Every structure is written in C-alpha cells, then in structure tokens.
Amino acid sequence: MCDIAPILLAGTWKAANSSETFSTQNPITQEALPGNYPISTWADCDAALTASASAADELANIAPTQIPKFLRRFADLMEENRNSLGHLASLESGLPSEHRLAGREMDRTTDQIRQTAAAAEERSWKQILIETKRDLRSMFAPIGPVAIFSPNNFPFSWNSISGGDFASAIAAGNPVIAIANSAASGTTKALAELAFQASQEAELPSATVQLLYRMNHEDGKRLVADPRIGATAFTGSTTAGLALKASADAAGKPIYVSLSSVNPMVFLPGAIREHGDQLVNRYSNVCLKGTGQFCTQPGLAILIDDEATKGFIAATKDKFNGVTPGTLGSKKTLANLIEKIAVLKKAGAKVITDQEQKQGSGFSHPNTLLEVSGAQFLASPKALQTEAFGNTAMFVVCKDVAEAKMVIDALHGQLAGCIYSSTDGTDANAYEELAPRLRRKVGRFMNDKMPNGMPVSIGMAHGGPFPATGHPGFTSVGIPNAMRRFAMLQAYDQVRQSHLPEELRDHNPTGKLWRNIDGQWTTGDIAEVK
Amino acid sequence: MCDIAPILLAGTWKAANSSETFSTQNPITQEALPGNYPISTWADCDAALTASASAADELANIAPTQIPKFLRRFADLMEENRNSLGHLASLESGLPSEHRLAGREMDRTTDQIRQTAAAAEERSWKQILIETKRDLRSMFAPIGPVAIFSPNNFPFSWNSISGGDFASAIAAGNPVIAIANSAASGTTKALAELAFQASQEAELPSATVQLLYRMNHEDGKRLVADPRIGATAFTGSTTAGLALKASADAAGKPIYVSLSSVNPMVFLPGAIREHGDQLVNRYSNVCLKGTGQFCTQPGLAILIDDEATKGFIAATKDKFNGVTPGTLGSKKTLANLIEKIAVLKKAGAKVITDQEQKQGSGFSHPNTLLEVSGAQFLASPKALQTEAFGNTAMFVVCKDVAEAKMVIDALHGQLAGCIYSSTDGTDANAYEELAPRLRRKVGRFMNDKMPNGMPVSIGMAHGGPFPATGHPGFTSVGIPNAMRRFAMLQAYDQVRQSHLPEELRDHNPTGKLWRNIDGQWTTGDIAEVK
Structure with a gap:
C-alpha cells in the first residue's frame, strides 16, 4: 500500500483521505496494471x-x-x-x-x-444582449x-x-x-x-x-x-x-x-436497392469499430420487410460473423453487455449471428446481431430499446411504413438518428411519413450517413430527450x-457603467465581440448602433 | 351542482370527469363567488x-x-x-x-x-447556427x-x-x-x-x-x-x-x-445619507404595494449599522405603521404569511412595527417589519431567509461590511438583488467587496433601484439559482x-436541402432572420456569406 496514487487537491498532489484502494486492469491480458x-x-x-x-x-x-x-x-x-x-x-x-x-x-x-x-x-x-432604452443588459456567466x-x-x-x-x-x-x-x-x-x-x-x-x-x-x-x-x-x-x-x-x-441511446437508423428499401453493399459495409463497420463502444453507435436499425431488406439482413449477418470480435474496455463493460443482450433476448429478440465466431482477445464477446419484428418491438418497446453497449446491434423488421411509424413513436429520446432514402424518389413518401416523428426523438438528425465519427465543431449538437440526456435544450x-451548460444567465438592470463587466459596456471591448443590441447583432459599440 | 364550469378539452367546452368541485372566494368580503x-x-x-x-x-x-x-x-x-x-x-x-x-x-x-x-x-x-464546411445546422425547435x-x-x-x-x-x-x-x-x-x-x-x-x-x-x-x-x-x-x-x-x-426569493437589497450608509428620505419612501412603497404580493418584492434588506442607518430603520418603521394594510389574495395567502412570519420570529427576528395598525379589509395582516442582527442571521441563515409572501420585510443589520459579506454568502439563490451606493465615492470600497458576491446569488442585479415594476422586455432576465428557480440558465x-425554455436543440447533419426546415436552408427565408453562419451573425443567404 506504499504507492497509492496521490490526489490533486487545492494545488497539491497529496495522499488521499481514504480507507480503500483499487487498481486497474489490462482488458486484453486481464492482468492488473x-x-x-x-x-x-x-x-x-x-x-x-x-x-x-x-x-x-x-x-x-x-x-x-x-x-x-x-x-x-x-x-x-x-x-x-x-x-x-x-x-x-x-x-x-x-x-x-x-x-x-x-x-x-x-x-x-x-x-x-x-x-x-x-x-x-x-x-x-456569453450571448450578450443589450437593451439600450431601459439600460437592461444580460449575458451568460x-x-x-x-x-x-x-x-x-x-x-x-x-x-x-x-x-x-x-x-x-x-x-x-x-x-x-x-x-x-x-x-x-x-x-x-x-x-x-x-x-x-x-x-x-x-x-x-x-x-x-x-x-x-x-x-x-x-x-x-x-x-x-x-x-x-x-x-x-x-x-x-x-x-x-x-x-x-x-x-x-x-x-x-x-x-x-x-x-442511454441506441441511435436509430432507418434504411428504406429504395436506399438498400440503390447501394445495399455499401450500406452493409458501412453499417457493420460503425457497429463493430472500437468494439462498438461509442455513445453514437447505431444499435437499432428499423427496416421495412421486402426482398432488398432480406438481402441486407443476410449480408450484415455475414459481416458480423466474419469480423474478429474486438476487446471491451473493462470486465464491467463485458458483464454489462452480456446482461443487456439477455434483456433483449428475453423481450423476444432473436440472435441471428453465429456465436461460435473467432475468439477475440481478453474481455471480448461475439459480435451479436439480433432481430425482432415490428409487432414484437411494439409489444415490449421499453425492453427492446435497452442499450447493449458494445459490438451488438438489433434489426427491427417492420411489415410496412405504418408499423415503422409506430416503432419510431415508441422510441424514447436518442442522441442521433438517421434515415437513408433513395435518390430516385421511390422512398419519398416513406421519408415524409417517418422523418418528422424521428426528428423529434433525437438531438442530431441525419440523412444518408452513419452517426459515428462525429465531428467536434461549432454546428454539432450531441444531446436529445431523456434518457439520451436529462434536458433536450443542451449539447x-x-x-x-x-459551454452554455456551465453558465448562469445574469441580467444587469440599470447598473452604473463603471460597475458593468467590460463585455456589457457601451464600448465593444475587442471590436470583434458579437453582441445583440436592441435586437441587432453587431460587433460595434453602442453609440454606433443608436 | 348543476352549474359546474366546463373544462376546455380537445377543442370542446365539456363537463369534467370529476367527483369533487370547489368555488372561489372574494378576499375582501370573504364571500363565496x-x-x-x-x-x-x-x-x-x-x-x-x-x-x-x-x-x-x-x-x-x-x-x-x-x-x-x-x-x-x-x-x-x-x-x-x-x-x-x-x-x-x-x-x-x-x-x-x-x-x-x-x-x-x-x-x-x-x-x-x-x-x-x-x-x-x-x-x-431559434438561434440558428450553420456550419457550411461540414453541412451541420442547428436550431431550437x-x-x-x-x-x-x-x-x-x-x-x-x-x-x-x-x-x-x-x-x-x-x-x-x-x-x-x-x-x-x-x-x-x-x-x-x-x-x-x-x-x-x-x-x-x-x-x-x-x-x-x-x-x-x-x-x-x-x-x-x-x-x-x-x-x-x-x-x-x-x-x-x-x-x-x-x-x-x-x-x-x-x-x-x-x-x-x-x-422562493426574498430579493436582497443592500442600502449602504453613503446612499442613505445622500437620499435617505427618498429611499424610505420607495422601499416602503415597493414592500407594501399590492400588499407585497410580488415575486420581486424586496423582503430582505441588508444594512450596515451606523447613525444614518438607524434613522432609515426608524423612518421605514413609521411608514409601515402609517399605511393601511392591503388585502391578500386569498385565505391561503394570509395563512401562509402568518406561518412564515412565525418562522422568522422563531429564528430570532424581532417585529419592530406596531401590530395595532389600522385594520385592512378582508384577508389582511398588519404591515410587518422585522429586524435581526447580522450575527443572528448567520446563526440561522436558512430560516431567516424564509419568504413571507405579503406586506412584510426584514432588516438584517450588520456591524460592518465584513459581516454583510458573510450574510450575502449565506443567501441562497434569488431572482433579484440590488446595491444602493452613494455617488460621492464613500461607498465605493463596500460596493467592491459586496457586489461580486451578491451578483452570483441573483438572476437580475441592480444598482440604485427597486426590483418591482419589472419591465417585460428583451433584455430582462427573471431567473436565478435555486430556490429562486430550478436552473439559473433560464429566464x-x-x-x-x-421561449428557449420550451425548446429542444435540434441538429441537422448533412440533411438534404429539400428535407431541411426553411430556416436552415441556404436561402434566408425572410431576408431579416438573424442566423449565425460559420461564426458570423447575418441576415443574408449562405451563398453571400461564403
């Protein structure tokens, strides 16, 4: 117990006030680090x-x-x-x-x-807002x-x-x-x-x-x-x-x-007909990459039953069977995956992949693809959208667009969701039916792309209704x-100019700071705006 | 029971599904309406x-x-x-x-x-944000x-x-x-x-x-x-x-x-010396107007003990004693006020107004001014900032600025707060000490004004940390x-132009809609920005 790692407290690396310790484990060799x-x-x-x-x-x-x-x-x-x-x-x-x-x-x-x-x-x-007439100024702080x-x-x-x-x-x-x-x-x-x-x-x-x-x-x-x-x-x-x-x-x-989020994907039949092979590859890849350990992993795919869809399912199954399973991040992650797959199975989902795949290293689990009908999903919607975090995905095969609509309505809040539709117009009606309903269930809505590899950039939103997150107004x-999550809204009501934070004074402190002055966005000073 | 008011349900005024009814009461005559x-x-x-x-x-x-x-x-x-x-x-x-x-x-x-x-x-x-490079677009919906x-x-x-x-x-x-x-x-x-x-x-x-x-x-x-x-x-x-x-x-x-919010006011000694009579009038008025039934009623005032302050307290007491008490909105409001004044008294606050005032009409209660020392407040800060909703206020008389600072630190979140300071610079040091601490406790911070009569306008913020509200990021x-409270953040990630809401398309739908495009606020189209 002589080498217990110090905590960083008030500017000093020091011994913790603790009675217990723990160590970490290499998930591949399963040896303690x-x-x-x-x-x-x-x-x-x-x-x-x-x-x-x-x-x-x-x-x-x-x-x-x-x-x-x-x-x-x-x-x-x-x-x-x-x-x-x-x-x-x-x-x-x-x-x-x-x-x-x-x-x-x-x-x-x-x-x-x-x-x-x-x-x-x-x-x-800071979303600076200045109302000159009443000398009311507000910003996030x-x-x-x-x-x-x-x-x-x-x-x-x-x-x-x-x-x-x-x-x-x-x-x-x-x-x-x-x-x-x-x-x-x-x-x-x-x-x-x-x-x-x-x-x-x-x-x-x-x-x-x-x-x-x-x-x-x-x-x-x-x-x-x-x-x-x-x-x-x-x-x-x-x-x-x-x-x-x-x-x-x-x-x-x-x-x-x-x-928790299963990031529903809808693959409409026309899209599968147009570029099914590409979809099989892409979907399998994003499901299994990093052993599927992404919060945007698209673990639930909604399909409309027809010939093209049947081929898509069979080909995806083969992909899942053919890829060596990756290693999961910890023993706990593996235990959780096993538990959650059991929940899905108990609710009626059928494992369609072969469980005698090539063995992965360390904490690994066979790549698992499950299938359930739209009717089954609607009978147990809560259990069947359990997130099985890892190299797992589930197809919900609906008999028609009307059933797919009900499946989407039964979804809880999700981080991301996508509809793949054909470019030839054959999926247009189905898209119109499904898109508004899926839109409101997800923080990020996509067309014709996979949710992983999310760029970290100004226009991104990674949020969504519960349980994806606790409040759908944030990312x-x-x-x-x-940054807005970690801010409070502060108004200044007729506060003397010398008592104001510099961002709220008449003069724009940098000449580049965007401020909303009386409803107009500007980088100018107040005098210039008036 | 033949004239039970109908509810408005799904576009029809219809009889409620109810087993019980209630009626309202005129708070002045105390008769059932x-x-x-x-x-x-x-x-x-x-x-x-x-x-x-x-x-x-x-x-x-x-x-x-x-x-x-x-x-x-x-x-x-x-x-x-x-x-x-x-x-x-x-x-x-x-x-x-x-x-x-x-x-x-x-x-x-x-x-x-x-x-x-x-x-x-x-x-x-909708706070529209468009990142053209990655075709990421977001807005509130x-x-x-x-x-x-x-x-x-x-x-x-x-x-x-x-x-x-x-x-x-x-x-x-x-x-x-x-x-x-x-x-x-x-x-x-x-x-x-x-x-x-x-x-x-x-x-x-x-x-x-x-x-x-x-x-x-x-x-x-x-x-x-x-x-x-x-x-x-x-x-x-x-x-x-x-x-x-x-x-x-x-x-x-x-x-x-x-x-719950008691909207703390700080009246610094220099301000009282400069215009004490005006302050007495204004403060008494906003405390008693509408029988004090405003969520921004400034029910707690922090004072620094000195001669000017003593005069301010005495004059405010006289004002409270001299005004006929108003009527409270309901029997429940009156019962609540009595209960909350008792909480304040039990925690050490002393009623300094005369309780044998002129009688108000109906559900009324004597105008009540309480006083407590800074030290007493610090001994029971939770009980002593109980909101006694109605024609009541409490002075916290601190022995010096250092004690006032501790009193402010002991406040929970509030909707509004204000510091009155002199214009001659004598309160400048005290202001500097107290303002940053009060600032973070309140949604709306004021200088030299009363919080009531809050204008409903673009720059206003009516919020603040708990228990003033449940989240300090909103108003x-x-x-x-x-409006942002009732919105979810929705991102569109590479969604086809024809599938986008019109606000997010390249063309600005009104030519006047402010949109943030690649970090610049503009009312233009995307092509113009690029």
Whole structure:
C-alpha cells in the first residue's frame, strides 16, 4: 500500500483521505496494471469543494487571456506527450494506441481544447444582449465549480480532465473537480499532471483543476448536491447517472447526464436497392469499430420487410460473423453487455449471428446481431430499446411504413438518428411519413450517413430527450454551445457603467465581440448602433 | 351542482370527469363567488395529454403566420374585454380593477403577448447556427406539450392562459395544458374562452389551448412526468413546486419552477445619507404595494449599522405603521404569511412595527417589519431567509461590511438583488467587496433601484439559482429568451436541402432572420456569406 496514487487537491498532489484502494486492469491480458488508486472519503470531497469555491471567486478576477493560455498550453503538453499517453491509455482501455489513441483521438481532443480556448478568448458564447432604452443588459456567466464524471470509451476526448465537459466548463470560467473513470485512473492522473502544470504556467488559481479517483456512492450524491457546487456533468451508466441526478435535482443543482441511446437508423428499401453493399459495409463497420463502444453507435436499425431488406439482413449477418470480435474496455463493460443482450433476448429478440465466431482477445464477446419484428418491438418497446453497449446491434423488421411509424413513436429520446432514402424518389413518401416523428426523438438528425465519427465543431449538437440526456435544450459537443451548460444567465438592470463587466459596456471591448443590441447583432459599440 | 364550469378539452367546452368541485372566494368580503369548478380526475388529464400530443404534431405543419395571428387576436380580444375581465379578476383577487387590473396589468399582459407574436414571426429565437464546411445546422425547435401552473398574484400577466409562460410556450410552437390557479378560476375560464376563440379564428389545432381547473396532487405529479409532456412551468408554493419537480425530474422531463426569493437589497450608509428620505419612501412603497404580493418584492434588506442607518430603520418603521394594510389574495395567502412570519420570529427576528395598525379589509395582516442582527442571521441563515409572501420585510443589520459579506454568502439563490451606493465615492470600497458576491446569488442585479415594476422586455432576465428557480440558465421574462425554455436543440447533419426546415436552408427565408453562419451573425443567404 506504499504507492497509492496521490490526489490533486487545492494545488497539491497529496495522499488521499481514504480507507480503500483499487487498481486497474489490462482488458486484453486481464492482468492488473501497476498503481493503486484511493477511494476518497467525504473529507477529500469537502476539501475539494471548499478549494473549488475559492478558485471560482479568484477566476472571476483574472485577465481574459489566462484561461485561453492555459487551455492552449495544456493541448501542447498533451501532444508533446502523445506517445506515452497513448501507451498508457492503450494499456488501460485495450484500444490501439498508434492510430486511435495517440493519433486520431489525441488530435480530436486537442482540437476541441483549442476550440474552447478560442471561444473563451472571443467571448461570443456569453450571448450578450443589450437593451439600450431601459439600460437592461444580460449575458451568460460562470455557474460555479463543476464536477465531472466521465466514461472510459474515449480515454482522452471524454476524459474528465481533458474531454469536452472539462474544456467547456473551464472555458466558461469555472473550476473543475474531476472524478476519474476507474478504468482509466492512470491515464487521468497523467493528464491531470499536465493540466496542473499548464494551469500553473498560466497563473490560474491553484484549485482550478482538482482530481479525485473515486468515492462511495453516498459521497458522490452528496458532492453533486453540495451548496458549493455549480453544476455536474455525467456520462456513464444509467443506474449511477440517475442516482446522481436525483440528488442534484433535489438540491436544485443543474446536472447534465448522458445515459442511454441506441441511435436509430432507418434504411428504406429504395436506399438498400440503390447501394445495399455499401450500406452493409458501412453499417457493420460503425457497429463493430472500437468494439462498438461509442455513445453514437447505431444499435437499432428499423427496416421495412421486402426482398432488398432480406438481402441486407443476410449480408450484415455475414459481416458480423466474419469480423474478429474486438476487446471491451473493462470486465464491467463485458458483464454489462452480456446482461443487456439477455434483456433483449428475453423481450423476444432473436440472435441471428453465429456465436461460435473467432475468439477475440481478453474481455471480448461475439459480435451479436439480433432481430425482432415490428409487432414484437411494439409489444415490449421499453425492453427492446435497452442499450447493449458494445459490438451488438438489433434489426427491427417492420411489415410496412405504418408499423415503422409506430416503432419510431415508441422510441424514447436518442442522441442521433438517421434515415437513408433513395435518390430516385421511390422512398419519398416513406421519408415524409417517418422523418418528422424521428426528428423529434433525437438531438442530431441525419440523412444518408452513419452517426459515428462525429465531428467536434461549432454546428454539432450531441444531446436529445431523456434518457439520451436529462434536458433536450443542451449539447455536450459543439463549441461554444456546449459551454452554455456551465453558465448562469445574469441580467444587469440599470447598473452604473463603471460597475458593468467590460463585455456589457457601451464600448465593444475587442471590436470583434458579437453582441445583440436592441435586437441587432453587431460587433460595434453602442453609440454606433443608436 | 348543476352549474359546474366546463373544462376546455380537445377543442370542446365539456363537463369534467370529476367527483369533487370547489368555488372561489372574494378576499375582501370573504364571500363565496358564484361558480363551481371541477377537480379533474386522471381521465381528464389523460385526454388532455393525448389531444395535446396530436396538436403538437399538427402545429409542426402550420403556416408561420398562424401563431402570431392567434397571439395578436387574443391580445385584441383581451383588450376589448378589458373592463369585464378586470371586474372579474378584481372580485377574485381583491386587487383594484381600474388602475391595476384593467389598466397597467392588462397593458403589460397584452404587450407581452404581442412581443411573443413578433418573436414567433421573426424566428431569431431559434438561434440558428450553420456550419457550411461540414453541412451541420442547428436550431431550437418546439419541445412538445407544455403544462402550466400559475400563481394568483398577477391574474392576467402570470395567468396560465395569458401570462408569460403561456405566450412563450405557444410562440415557441407548443400546445399548452393550462391548470388554473384555484383562486383565479373564473378569470382563467374567461381568458380561456377568448384564447379559444382566437385560436379558432387563426385555424390552430383545436387542442392548442386546453384548460383544467385543478387535479389532485398525485395526478399533478403524473401529468408532469407523462411521456406525452414536453415541459412544465410552475410558479407558486415551494412545497407544491418541489413535489412536481421531483416527479418531472425523475422522468427526465424539463420543469421550470419559480419558488422562493426574498430579493436582497443592500442600502449602504453613503446612499442613505445622500437620499435617505427618498429611499424610505420607495422601499416602503415597493414592500407594501399590492400588499407585497410580488415575486420581486424586496423582503430582505441588508444594512450596515451606523447613525444614518438607524434613522432609515426608524423612518421605514413609521411608514409601515402609517399605511393601511392591503388585502391578500386569498385565505391561503394570509395563512401562509402568518406561518412564515412565525418562522422568522422563531429564528430570532424581532417585529419592530406596531401590530395595532389600522385594520385592512378582508384577508389582511398588519404591515410587518422585522429586524435581526447580522450575527443572528448567520446563526440561522436558512430560516431567516424564509419568504413571507405579503406586506412584510426584514432588516438584517450588520456591524460592518465584513459581516454583510458573510450574510450575502449565506443567501441562497434569488431572482433579484440590488446595491444602493452613494455617488460621492464613500461607498465605493463596500460596493467592491459586496457586489461580486451578491451578483452570483441573483438572476437580475441592480444598482440604485427597486426590483418591482419589472419591465417585460428583451433584455430582462427573471431567473436565478435555486430556490429562486430550478436552473439559473433560464429566464421566465424577457422575449425571446423566455421561449428557449420550451425548446429542444435540434441538429441537422448533412440533411438534404429539400428535407431541411426553411430556416436552415441556404436561402434566408425572410431576408431579416438573424442566423449565425460559420461564426458570423447575418441576415443574408449562405451563398453571400461564403
């Protein structure tokens, strides 16, 4: 027990106040990785909250350049340590380092961080509104300390210390209390070391970034409801997310949860006839890539029964059977997948893939394609849209468009959804029937494309009605929109000019800041507008 | 029981499915008013939800002119019936008709409705964002059927059938299920008749506006959590609001509650020295006007103990003693006020006004000013910021600025807050110490003005951290911002041009619609921007 990893508390790496520890496991070799991580007691949570509240005060008074400086330096440091971070994350996640982790995912992560830096610098995310006649001015401002609980499927880009929630919360001016995903504790610690170094170089308050590895469930619930907390972001299991949400909700503390989504795809017969082979390849690839561990993995596909559809199902089944199953991120992920497939089967779904496939490495499970009729789905809609997170998908084969419509109406909220339709007009009526209904169930609606490989960019929205998220008015991806989650709306009613934040004064502080003045968007000063 | 008022369900005024009824009471004469109103069973709620869900579907396909037409026609009809509505609302609320109800409040209400009509027509509230490079487009869109529970202190401007929540929800494209405030049932029914007439003239779906008078608590909780509901708005008592919030939260349904706020005012000594008499008058007036029944009534004032302050307290006490107490809106309001003053007294607050004042009419209570020291407040901060809704206020007299700072830190979230400081610079240091701390506790921050008489206009924000509201990122006043509560964020990812809503197509549909294209706000077409 001599090498228990330190937590990062109020600007110091120090021993946790803990009675228990845990270690991480290589999901491929199933061997324990070096390092013990502490399960913090409430004393650590309490100290982190107090330090974070002070940091929030201090952050209100720093120069507007400091946060962008921190974020950019952090991105640079991550890239400088690209290979060692990739190696570490690969050991903990089982994901390949070179192309995925140290490659694409690192690039995506640092790009997102730099986008938040630019947004923090530019400040238009504050949505400044000035009504000159009554001298009423409003903008979004920091909400206070943000607690972040993250998943383990993206060791960098969704990490509680380098992912979108982290960067958005910081760029909006808030300190962060990061709680590591247990399976990614070593990676998270390594990232926190770099973040802390960058925060010191940018002369940010010492508790701007803090790290705890884990706490018991009761302390987690207490943390998100604490008066010192501003808001919480959680991405992970429905059970844990709902427990935290209930606690935060009861205390009136905003919490953004991302829980469960099967991301329905509709493949209309004309589209299958037009380019069925391509669809089989693409769909199989996005279902199985990264062992299907994406929150946008399209785990439910709605089909209309006809000859073309039958061929599509058979070919997809062959693809699933032919690809060696990948490794899942942890023992827990594997256990969850097995459990959720059982739920689907119990509700009437039939496994159509061969379960005697080539064996994957470590925590792996055969690629699994299930099938259910539209009528069966409608008999148990809740159970049959259970998210089986991993290399699994389910076809809902409807007898006609009318039945597909009912299936869509029975869906709960989803992150993304798509309709593939032909270009020759043969699917036009079906599209018209189905699109408005699917549209309102999903945050992101697509035509003729797969939901994975979601670009991190200004126009993206990654949200949707419950249980995809807890509030359909927000997004966790897409800068600056994602920053709005960690902000409160502040109005200034006849406040003296010298008492106003510079963004709200008559003079535009940068000459480039977009402000809505009396209903017109402008980068000008108030005098010029009048 | 032969004249039980009908409910408005799916486009028909019909007998409720109820087993119980209630009547309203004139708060001045304390006599029962004519009319019996039904307490609906779940069957009515269920029918309203089904009809509302269909209306939401239909509203997605109407012409963009229909909702503005409805809102304007409704406003016109209200004004045409100004006097009869004012008379009815006066009987139910005890508020004067001529100047208040049929006068200022009617004007404020119809002005707000016309603002939402203009916003619905203009469509910039959708916050359109287009990223051309990746063909990603997003905007806010209707969230679905909205349930509205309203208070009785503003019979028109916060009515569930004519207030800001109603107009915002409709203007954002959603049908409304209005639940009357029981004390204002007759007024609400009369307004619903006009709203229904206007909705028919505008050819809106028949269930766009529905009205229930009351339901039992269990059915209320079930209603706000129903899968068919989009969101709920609630303004009223903390107990009822929290019960509904817990139910909606557990189902992942957005609910906007406005619960409790004492709207702290800080009167710094220099300001009192500069214009103490004016402050005494203004403060007493806003505390007692409308019998103090405003959610922005400044029921807690923070003072720094010195000679000027002592004079301010004595003069305010005299004012409170000298004004005849007004009538409270209902027996329940009076009972609540008595109960809450008792809570304040039990926690150490001393009543400094004379309780043998001139007697008010009907449900009235002596004007009550309480006083407590900063140290006492800090010993029981929770109890001592209990909202005693009505003609009551409390002074927290702090020994110095440092203590005032701690008092402010001990406040929970508030709708509004203000600091009065001198113009000669003597209060400058105190202002600097206190302002940043008060700023983050309140939705609307003011200098040198009282919070009442809040203008309904574009720059206003009426929100704040819990328990003022349930989420500090929203406002219930200020068009178009208030409409965002009833919207979901919808992204379109590479959706074919012909499948896009017209607001998101390359061509700007009106030539006046503000859209953010690749980070620039413009009313132009996309081709022009590129």
